[in-house]
Amino acid sequence: MFRALLTSRLQAAFTAAGIDLPEGFTPGVVIASDTRFGDYQSNAAMILAKQLKTNPRALAEQIKAALQVEDLCEKITVDGPGFLNLTLSPAALAQRLAVIVKDDHVGVPPVAQAKTIVVDFSAPNIAKPMHVGHIRSTFIGDSLARVARFIGHKVITDNHVGDWGTQFGMIIHGWKTQLDQSKLMADPIHELVSVYKAVNAAAKADEAVLEICKGELVKLQQGDAENLGIWKECVRLTLEQLEKVYGALDIKFDHYLGESYYNDALAPLVAEMLNQGIATISEGATVVFSDGSVKPENDPFLIRDKDEWKPAPCIIRKGDGGYLYATTDLATIDYRVKEWQADEIWYVVGAPQQLHFRQVFAAAQRRGITTKMIHIAFGSILGPDGKMFKTRSGETVGLLEVIDEAIERARTAADEKEQGLSDTEKDEIARIIGGGSVKYAELSQNRLTDYKFSWDKMLSLQGNTAPYLINAYVRTRSIFRKLDGEVTLTEDLAITEPAERALAMKLAQFAENAHDILDDHRPNLLANYLYELADTYHSFYEACHVLRSEGTARNTRLTLCEATSRVLKTGLGLLGIQTTERM
Numbered sequence: 001m002f003r004a005l006l007t008s009r010l011q012a013a014f015t016a017a018g019i020d021l022p023e024g025f026t027p028g029v030v031i032a033s034d035t036r037f038g039d040y041q042s043n044a045a046m047i048l049a050k051q052l053k054t055n056p057r058a059l060a061e062q063i064k065a066a067l068q069v070e071d072l073c074e075k076i077t078v079d080g081p082g083f084l085n086l087t088l089s090p091a092a093l094a095q096r097l098a099v100i101v102k103d104d105h106v107g108v109p110p111v112a113q114a115k116t117i118v119v120d121f122s123a124p125n126i127a128k129p130m131h132v133g134h135i136r137s138t139f140i141g142d143s144l145a146r147v148a149r150f151i152g153h154k155v156i157t158d159n160h161v162g163d164w165g166t167q168f169g170m171i172i173h174g175w176k177t178q179l180d181q182s183k184l185m186a187d188p189i190h191e192l193v194s195v196y197k198a199v200n201a202a203a204k205a206d207e208a209v210l211e212i213c214k215g216e217l218v219k220l221q222q223g224d225a226e227n228l229g230i231w232k233e234c235v236r237l238t239l240e241q242l243e244k245v246y247g248a249l250d251i252k253f254d255h256y257l258g259e260s261y262y263n264d265a266l267a268p269l270v271a272e273m274l275n276q277g278i279a280t281i282s283e284g285a286t287v288v289f290s291d292g293s294v295k296p297e298n299d300p301f302l303i304r305d306k307d308e309w310k311p312a313p314c315i316i317r318k319g320d321g322g323y324l325y326a327t328t329d330l331a332t333i334d335y336r337v338k339e340w341q342a343d344e345i346w347y348v349v350g351a352p353q354q355l356h357f358r359q360v361f362a363a364a365q366r367r368g369i370t371t372k373m374i375h376i377a378f379g380s381i382l383g384p385d386g387k388m389f390k391t392r393s394g395e396t397v398g399l400l401e402v403i404d405e406a407i408e409r410a411r412t413a414a415d416e417k418e419q420g421l422s423d424t425e426k427d428e429i430a431r432i433i434g435g436g437s438v439k440y441a442e443l444s445q446n447r448l449t450d451y452k453f454s455w456d457k458m459l460s461l462q463g464n465t466a467p468y469l470i471n472a473y474v475r476t477r478s479i480f481r482k483l484d485g486e487v488t489l490t491e492d493l494a495i496t497e498p499a500e501r502a503l504a505m506k507l508a509q510f511a512e513n514a515h516d517i518l519d520d521h522r523p524n525l526l527a528n529y530l531y532e533l534a535d536t537y538h539s540f541y542e543a544c545h546v547l548r549s550e551g552t553a554r555n556t557r558l559t560l561c562e563a564t565s566r567v568l569k570t571g572l573g574l575l576g577i578q579t580t581e582r583m
């Protein structure tokens with residue numbers, strides 16, 4: 001990867017020029033934002049000159065003289081106040097291209113230090129309506145896990161489903177009194193949610209119903225055989241249906257360790273935290289207070305109330321003995337650290353849970369946990385009207401509904417096109433395009449901003465969409481179909497035309513992009529890269545004849561097409577989006 005290579009050469013140049021680097025300063029190279037002066041750029045001389053109080057341009061010239069990059073660059077210039085600009089040579093680009101078409105990882109090098117990373121994502125709640133937050137979590141989490149794995153980390157994905165909680169009091173009561181068996185068999189998640197909603201409404205209206213539900217919950221928690229049986233059946237039916245959806249979306253989890261998995265660990269955990277002095281009893285509940293170790297504005301156990309900082313403790317056991325979401329999460333951290341030796345745990349969960357995670361992470365740290373825990377937060381999805389997002393039938397949207405509708409719409413579009421494809425082929429294309437479109441609409445957004453959901457936009461063949469990118473891939477494949485296997489690419493490559501150069505450059509930068517995504521856990525960096533790649537490819541295709549060229553030019557251009565094809569497929573794959581050979 002050029003950036004890493006050039007950075008190490010630059011560092012060597014400082015040494016060769018006899019310039020001592022001040023502590024904490026590492027000279028770096030970035031992809032040039034303005035490519036008129038070069039492909040890569042460094043402002044190291046300027047930063048250093050300030051610290052050493054010397055002339056930045058003179059320093060840059062000194063570094064330039066010591067810089068050994070003949071094998072990579074055709075030009076080095078010092079520009080402006082002291083920028084070093086580097087232009088890659090066509091030969092270096094051609095060499096990269098040869099690697100991209102051969103290498104399993106399309107030239108993306110592995111991370112220097114592989115870590116064990118647990119990715120906690122999706123995690124819907126059983127028998128409660130799934131909301132759009134679960135859609136975002138599912139796609140972002142899956143993509144980040146794929147990227148981390150691709151660059152060489154050991155990734156463990158864990159679906160921490162909400163399979164234990166107060167909702168089961170209502171579900172069990174509803175199950176016993178109003179369950180429709182045939183509906184349950186046809187669509188278990190839907191039936192459980194509607195039973196839950198009905199009982200919830202009844203309990204709100206009638207205190208007596210609420211009491212019955214509470215009674216059912218207590219019986220479940222005490223291990224009553226009938227209630228445990230119902231609970232188990234709810235979990236089983238829901239997971240079975242969820243796995244079908246995940247299957248259609250090509251999403252896999254290594255584990256499904258839901259909240260209930262940690263039930264037995266909760267009492268000892270709370271006892272231990274009391275012993276360690278991390279938790280205290282307050283008004284009957286067991287809570288974690290601030291330990292005053294950080295500034296109030298950074299302390300998750302304090303809240304600003306008018307002019308005062310007031311305690312905002314994290315409750316780990318209620319007065320009635322019940323445990324909470326935070327307790328389960330603390331037990332889950334213990335497990336992931338002990339059983340999996342996690343170096344990092346990533347929580348892909350909506351922004352509203354920020355305080356929860358800040359408290360849980362701080363409490364875990366006080367218990368001596370050194371694993372890096374990161375809350376990868378995201379905003380909401382809005383309907384096209386800017387309000388809460390609804391489906392065609394007017395219901396609030398869950399993952400299942402959205403995917404079904406996307407596939408159905410993509411299927412209609414496939415029918416309208418009618419190009420000699422069989423029904424089975426069209427079904428498969430609709431699955432790939434439909435699922436891919438919803439995923440891409442999500443992943444091309446900055447995760448922290450709210451975004452508007454628009455069917456027409458996401459399924460359009462124009463613009464920054466999955467169909468556009470998949471279509472670009474299909475076009476690269478169709479060239480090779482025309483050749484009917486009659487081509488062997490060789491390493492006889494020469495990059496001469498500006499459009500060839502631009503495409504080779506873009507392709508080479510995938511190596512950098514794939515690593516940058518994880519700096520701030522942003523799949524949209526990858527989506528943007530792929531969109532630019534597809535655009536660069538289209539310009540190349542318009543500017544350069546591929547099939548009508550000859551000799552080295554033809555081989556080079558076909559290699560560019562093959563490399564584009566491979567990078568598009570790999571990149572889309574990292575977003576969890578499959579490709580199709582035709583559409």
Ligand code: ARG
Nearest residue numbers: 120123124125160161162349
């Ligand atoms: N089930 C939770 C919810 O729907 C999300 C769980 C996220 N993961 C976790 N370890 N807390 O809000």
